[in-house]
Amino acid sequence: MVENYAILPCNGLDKCAGVISREIAIKLCANASNKIICPVHSRIAEAKYNKIVNEHALLVIDGCQTRCASKLAAEKNLKISRKITVTEEAKNHHIELKNDLNLLENENNLIEIILNGLNNAENKAATVSDELQYSYKFTYTTFQNGKFIFRVPSNPEIYFNENDCWAWVIGNRARIGVTDFVQQNLSDILYFTPPEIDAEVDQFGEAGEIESSKSVFELISPVSGKVIAINDTLVTKPDFINENPYELGWVAEIELTDFKSDKELLIGFDQYFEIMKKKVEELNG
Amino acid sequence: MSETTFMGVERDKIDWKPTIDYTKCDYCMECVKFCPHKVFELRETEEIKLIIRNANNCVVFCRACSKICGPDALSFPDKNTTTQRIKDIRKEESHG
Amino acid sequence: MSVLKVGVLSCSGEECLGGTISRLATRKVLEELKFIDTVTLCLPLYLAGGEEERNFASVFPTISVDGCDKLCAKRSTEKYSGKISGFIDVSKIIGAENALNTKIVRNKDLKDEHLQMVDKVVSEIVKAISNISPDSYSGKSFHGCGCGSE
Amino acid sequence: MDKKVKVIPCSGIGKVYGLMAREAVLKTVIELCPEKSETVCLAYIVTGDKEVKEKMEGSDCITVDGCPKMCASKNVTIAGGIVIEEIKVLDTVKAHKGKKFGSPTQLNDDGEVVINEIAEKIAKKINEIN
Numbered sequence: 017m018v019e020n021y022a023i024l025p026c027n028g029l030d031k032c033a034g035v036i037s038r039e040i041a042i043k044l045c046a047n048a049s050n051k052i053i054c055p056v057h058s059r060i061a062e063a064k065y066n067k068i069v070n071e072h073a074l075l076v077i078d079g080c081q082t083r084c085a086s087k088l089a090a091e092k093n094l095k096i097s098r099k100i101t102v103t104e105e106a107k108n109h110h111i112e113l114k115n116d117l118n119l120l121e122n123e124n125n126l127i128e129i130i131l132n133g134l135n136n137a138e139n140k141a142a143t144v145s146d147e148l149q150y151s152y153k154f155t156y157t158t159f160q161n162g163k164f165i166f167r168v169p170s171n172p173e174i175y176f177n178e179n180d181c182w183a184w185v186i187g188n189r190a191r192i193g194v195t196d197f198v199q200q201n202l203s204d205i206l207y208f209t210p211p212e213i214d215a216e217v218d219q220f221g222e223a224g225e226i227e228s229s230k231s232v233f234e235l236i237s238p239v240s241g242k243v244i245a246i247n248d249t250l251v252t253k254p255d256f257i258n259e260n261p262y263e264l265g266w267v268a269e270i271e272l273t274d275f276k277s278d279k280e281l282l283i284g285f286d287q288y289f290e291i292m293k294k295k296v297e298e299l300n301g
Numbered sequence: 302m303s304e305t306t307f308m309g310v311e312r313d314k315i316d317w318k319p320t321i322d323y324t325k326c327d328y329c330m331e332c333v334k335f336c337p338h339k340v341f342e343l344r345e346t347e348e349i350k351l352i353i354r355n356a357n358n359c360v361v362f363c364r365a366c367s368k369i370c371g372p373d374a375l376s377f378p379d380k381n382t383t384t385q386r387i388k389d390i391r392k393e394e395s396h397g
Numbered sequence: 398m399s400v401l402k403v404g405v406l407s408c409s410g411e412e413c414l415g416g417t418i419s420r421l422a423t424r425k426v427l428e429e430l431k432f433i434d435t436v437t438l439c440l441p442l443y444l445a446g447g448e449e450e451r452n453f454a455s456v457f458p459t460i461s462v463d464g465c466d467k468l469c470a471k472r473s474t475e476k477y478s479g480k481i482s483g484f485i486d487v488s489k490i491i492g493a494e495n496a497l498n499t500k501i502v503r504n505k506d507l508k509d510e511h512l513q514m515v516d517k518v519v520s521e522i523v524k525a526i527s528n529i530s531p532d533s534y535s536g537k538s539f540h541g542c543g544c545g546s547e
Numbered sequence: 548m549d550k551k552v553k554v555i556p557c558s559g560i561g562k563v564y565g566l567m568a569r570e571a572v573l574k575t576v577i578e579l580c581p582e583k584s585e586t587v588c589l590a591y592i593v594t595g596d597k598e599v600k601e602k603m604e605g606s607d608c609i610t611v612d613g614c615p616k617m618c619a620s621k622n623v624t625i626a627g628g629i630v631i632e633e634i635k636v637l638d639t640v641k642a643h644k645g646k647k648f649g650s651p652t653q654l655n656d657d658g659e660v661v662i663n664e665i666a667e668k669i670a671k672k673i674n675e676i677n
Contacts, residue, residue, distance in 0.1 A: 082371040090644035103373055162436045163404070163453035178307055179362055203562065204614055206641050220362040220380050229563075229640070229647065231337070232369065236362050255615035255637075280388055281308055409558040410588035411569060420560060424652040439565070441557040441618035444593050445625075469590035503573045504566075504653060 021098075022065070022072035024053045026085040032113050032123065033079035033102040039119060039127055040077055040100075044134070055088055062092065073097040075134075090207075095252070098134075099209060105130050136214065154262050157289060161296050166196045168289045169262050176288035177220070177281065179236040180295075182262065185275060190239050192223060193266040197292050199258050201299070202228040208254040210246040211235075211268050217243060219278045224267050226257060235267055239278045245269040307361045310390045317383055318356035319366055325374035326351060332366040332375060340366075361387075402434045403482075403526050404459035408470040409440060415464025415487045415496030417504070418511070422487075422518035423462050430519075433526055440470055443477065451477055458482035458529045462522060465496050483525035490517050551585045552673050553603070553628060556611040557619040558589060563648050564613030564636045567658060571636070571665035572611050579670040583677045584609075589619060592626040603628045609672055611665065612636065632672050639665050 025041035028034020044050045051068045058065050074094055078085045078101045089096050106113050111126045119127070154174075156167040174184050180197045183190040199205065207227040217223050223237040224246075246268045250256055257265035272278070283291075305312045319332075319340065328350050333341045342354035361383070367375040407423035410416025427435050436453065443450040453459075454474060460483040461471040471484040488496035491514040501507065556572040559565025576586045591599050604627035610619040611634045620633050639661055640648070648658035 080371065081368060081373055087644055091642055093642040160452075162402070163438065163449045165449050165452070177362075179360065204564065204637060206637060207644070218381060218384075220384055222364070225368075231335070232365055234363070234365055234368065258615065280391070281384065283308075407560060408588065408590040409560055409569070410590055411556060411558060411572065411586045412588045412591075416588060420558070421652065423560065424650075428650075428652065437560050439559050439561050439618075441559055441565075441589055441622060442616055444590070445616065445618040445621040447616065447618075463590075467591060467594070467596070469588065469594050472594055473590065500577070502577065503570060505659075 020072050021050045021075040022053055022068045023050055023075045023077065024055060024058075024085050024089055024094075025077040026079045026083075027055050028079045028084065029117075031079055032116060032119075033106070035079075035117055035119060036102045036113075036123055036127060037077040037079040037085070040102075040130055043127065043131055044075075055085060058088070058092075069094060076100070078102065097251075100130060100134075102126070102130075105133075133212075157285070159289075159293055159296075161300060164200055166200060166292060166296060167262070168195065168285060168292060170285040170289075172284070175238055175279070175282040175284060177236060177238040178283070178288075178291060179220070179238075180292070181236055181238050183238040183270075183282070185239070185272070188272045188275070189244070190241070190270045190272055190275075191266050192235070192237060192239065192268055192270060194226070194233065194235055194257065194261045195288075195292065196261060197295060198226075198233055199261045199265070201231070202226065202233060203230055203258075204228055205254040205257050208250040208257070210248060210251065211243045213243055213246060215243045217241060217270060219281065223270075226254065237270070238282055239270055239272055240274055241270040241272040243268050244271045305357070308387055308391065310387050310394075312357045312361075314390055315361055315383065315387060316378055317361045318353055318359045319364075319375045319377060321351060321353065322374045322376065323349065325372045327372050327374075329371060331369050331371065335369050336366050402436065402457055403529065404436050404438045404454050404457050405462060405522065406438045406440050406443065406454070406459060406470050406474055407462040408464050410464040410469070411502070412499060413464060413496060414498040414501050414511070415491070417464075417502050417507070418491065418496070418514055418518055419462040419464040419470075419485075419487050421504075421515045422522060425515060425519050426522050430523065433523065435526075440473070444473055454478035460484065460522065460525050460529075462518070463487060466493070482529045485518065485521050485525060487514075487518055490514070490521055550677075552580075552583060552631075552676060553606050553608040553623075554584050554586050554611065554669060554673070555589055555592070555608055555619050555623055555628075556586070557613050559613045559618065560651055562613060563651050563654070563658065564640065566613075566651050566654060567636045567640075567648060567662050567665065568611040568613040568619070570654060570658075571662040571669065574662060574666040575669045575673070579666055580673045584669075584673050589622055592628070593622050595626075600627065605629060607631045607676060609634060609669055611669065631676070634665065634669060634672075636661075636665060639668070 023041045025037040027038045041052050053065045074096050075098045076085045076089050076096050080103050111122050154169040157170050158165050158167050176182050180195045183192045205226050205228050209225040211223040217237045219240040221237050222234045224235045226233050247266050333343050338358040340359045342352050344350050364377050405423050407419040409420040427437050438450045455478040461474050462485045463470050465488045474481050554572050556568035558569040576584045608623045608628040608630050609632045610623050612619045613636045646657045649655040
């Protein structure tokens with residue numbers, strides 16, 4: 017069962033998704049160890065929630081992409097340990113939300129799905145491990161543009177997509193992340209949202225998000241499969257991605273489902289190196 | 302831009318671009334500010350103030366603009382269909 | 398003038414006006430004089446062992462811009478990258494008294510007269526760049542990069 | 548030996564965060580705590596000149612860094628200063644998600660808001676020490 021969450025819902029009253037966020041928060045509080053942070057009340061009486069925040073992991077529930085709850089958490093400098101966006105969940109589960117403030121069948125189904133998802137992920141989160149031994153060394157080839165140095169690993173086990181993400185494939189597993197092109201362009205990375213453990217990711221599907229004050233980048237997975245581990249150090253130290261997006265800054269590990277087919281749309285070092293070089297030149301030329 | 306292919310397939314043949322739902326769009330223009338590839342165009346004086354100007358500049362499989370869209374007015378084609386389409390074209394071309 | 402790539406290292410000294418002017422003039426050369434392909438090198442990073450900065454300064458001609466006659470940026474550049482293609486001493490241009498002013502250091506305290514000093518220094522930097530001999534280049538031509546330096 | 552706390556920013560020139568470190572420190576030493584603190588040019592402290600060496604060795608320093616490379620902190624340590632507090636601009640910036648702060652040349656209003664916050668943090672620390 018989900019335990020010990022401080023829940024910050026967006027509670028948006030003028031949108032269906034906001035009403036759903038509120039409903040989820042209330043349902044989660046059927047478990048007495050979870051506590052709600054009222055976004056409205058916290059604005060004027062922040063101190064009231066200090067104790068709850070200190071003693072619980074923070075679950076943020078945003079209704080829509082405006083992400084008011086996330087922004088509120090960021091403003092108060094709170095560390096988010098889990099984040100849900102209702103409209104994204106609806107899309108992922110192919111549920112269409114009506115623009116109606118009364119919750120109907122679809123909406124209630126979505127609430128059930130999200131609650132179940134939270135329970136399952138919670139039970140399995142403990143199994144996040146670093147079973148895969150990526151112990152051998154990355155070999156880099158670099159090129160320079162101005163003073164900036166771009167590294168591309170040339171190990172034959174590493175594949176790339178044209179969306180500047182890499183996958184190191186060993187057997188039926190892969191570790192994934194972004195390339196130097198992404199981290200150099202974003203500059204100082206301030207926020208990292210990992211993909212969810214156990215989530216099924218399609219090839220070219222989203223597997224996490226990183227953000228700097230310049231831009232947002234969603235990691236477009238080079239491979240399809242199930243997320244079996246995430247680099248949760250990045251939640252507190254997203255700058256590891258700037259330091260080295262291949263080693264310290266890896267994002268997730270995926271249990272592969274159809275690598276043979278994925279491979280058709282992946283490229284190796286030779287091709288990617290040239291593509292990256294060209295992109296850097298176009299950007300700065 | 303000289304980059305006109307994606308995975309060896311002509312960019313023109315890949316149907317990947319945002320679609321604007323004008324019933325939801327509130328012309329906040331966050332997407333225009335956000336997209337570095339100039340896919341969107343702001344048209345101050347027209348009735349429809351936002352259009353897709355450079356569809357082929359849109360990075361295939363990138364959906365970042367839809368993430369920052371508050372009113373959720375941007376949608377993209379089904380990724381799996383696009384993936385399959387790219388694979389098919391590659392097959393056709395390697396045989397042809 | 399042809400487009401050449403040049404590194405500029407400014408002292409950005411915090412103690413007096415000269416440092417602020419060295420910094421602003423360097424930024425101005427980077428931002429406004431597009432006919433010169435300059436790369437501002439980050440002095441603190443350079444000093445702390447930054448590979449990208451040191452590497453650049455050893456390959457490309459580099460000019461130091463110092464706020465006072467202690468010439469800290471010049472001396473460091475010589476220490477770590479061996480040579481310098483030109484140097485500017487802001488105190489020589491705006492006068493030591495101005496350069497060593499410890500009261501007016503913050504950007505927001507600058508008046509028109511100080512901004513004019515910045516412009517004077519900018520033109521000296523441009524002069525120093527145009528005096529660089531073509532031999533200072535090791536024959537490589539890299540394209541400019543805006544990553545992170547905006 | 549003078550007792551003033553040395554407050555040293557990185558003043559990085561490539562990103563706005565370097566300017567934020569610089570402006571926050573200048574606000575602190577010029578406006579908020581001129582009696583208890585001072586700054587020393589970062590470029591100067593690493594020259595190894597006798598005068599600055601004597602000033603730095605063994606003194607209490609607060610460093611303010613604009614990026615995770617922590618150049619101010621590293622250079623102060625190299626120069627023999629004792630870093631009693633490392634302040635990171637990005638920690639404060641994170642609480643202002645989605646905002647822009649200006650350029651490495653000039654801060655905008657949001658940038659000023661953040662440097663005021665950082666300056667308050669530095670001043671608080673200085674007052675704790677003294």
